[in-house]
Amino acid sequence: VAAVAASFNRAAEQIERLLAAHRSLLANASHELRSPLARLRMAIDLNAKEQSGPMRDEIVRDLAELDALVEEILLASRLDHIEKLERVELVDLLALTAEEGARSGVDVSGEPGVVSGDPTLLTRLVRNLMQNAHRHGGPPVTAHVGTEGGSVVLKVRDHGPGLPEGTGERVFEPFFRPQGRSETAGGWGLGLSLVRQIALHHGATVQHETPSGGGACFVVTFPATS
Numbered sequence: 001v002a003a004v005a006a007s008f009n010r011a012a013e014q015i016e017r018l019l020a021a022h023r024s025l026l027a028n029a030s031h032e033l034r035s036p037l038a039r040l041r042m043a044i045d046l047n048a049k050e051q052s053g054p055m056r057d058e059i060v061r062d063l064a065e066l067d068a069l070v071e072e073i074l075l076a077s078r079l080d081h082i083e084k085l086e087r088v089e090l091v092d093l094l095a096l097t098a099e100e101g102a103r104s105g106v107d108v109s110g111e112p113g114v115v116s117g118d119p120t121l122l123t124r125l126v127r128n129l130m131q132n133a134h135r136h137g138g139p140p141v142t143a144h145v146g147t148e149g150g151s152v153v154l155k156v157r158d159h160g161p162g163l164p165e166g167t168g169e170r171v172f173e174p175f176f177r178p179q180g181r182s183e184t185a186g187g188w189g190l191g192l193s194l195v196r197q198i199a200l201h202h203g204a205t206v207q208h209e210t211p212s213g214g215g216a217c218f219v220v221t222f223p224a225t226s
Helices: 002-046 054-081 093-104 119-136 168-172 191-201
Strands: 089-092 107-110 114-117 142-148 151-157 205-209 217-222
Touching: 002 054, 054 191, 089 093, 089 119, 093 107, 093 119, 093 142, 093 151, 114 119, 119 142, 119 151, 119 191, 119 217, 168 191, 168 205, 191 205, 191 217
Parallel strands: 107 142
Antiparallel strands: 089 114, 142 151, 151 217, 205 217
C-alpha cells in the first residue's frame, strides 16, 4: 500500500509540474507576442498613406483581434495563479452593467445589486458576456440585474439561433468550437472561459439557459454581500 501511495504522489506531483509548465509557457508566449504585434502596428501607422484601403483595414482588424487574444491569455494565466482577489470593493452591478451596456449597445434593466469584488474583473465579465452575445447570438441583446433569495443575479440574453444542441458546459471550455463549425466562422475563444474563471474568483456561478422565445441566456449568480 505504501508503495502504491508513493507512486500516486509522484504521479500527482509530475502532473502539477506539467500544468505549471503549461501555464508558464502560455504566459511567456503571450508576453513575447506583444512586441512584434506592437512593431507591426507601428509600421502600418507609419505607412498609412501608402497602404490605405480595404487591405490595410483588414490587417488592422486582424492585429486588434490578436492583441485582444494575447490580453485574454495573460488574464487567464494570472487568474490561474491567484488564490484570492487582490482588490475587493463593494460594486453596484447594475451601474457597472449599464455603463458597459451603453458602450456595447445593450439594453440594461433591473434594480441595484451590490456585490463584493474586483471592479476591473467584473467589468471584463460583463463585457465578455455582451461581446459573446453580439458575436454568436443575434439582436436585440439585453442585460438584467436583479436579486433572488439574497443573491445578485446578472442575465445577458441574445435573440439569435441559440447554442448548438449538445453543447452544454463545453461552451465554457477555452477555444471551444462546435462540431461542424468552420475554421473561418471561428470558435468561442477565451471569452466565456474567462467569465467562468472570474465568476469562480468571486464565489459566483455561471450557467447557460435556453429562453422560451429562443436565443441564449447566460446567468451569473453572486453570493449575498454580508
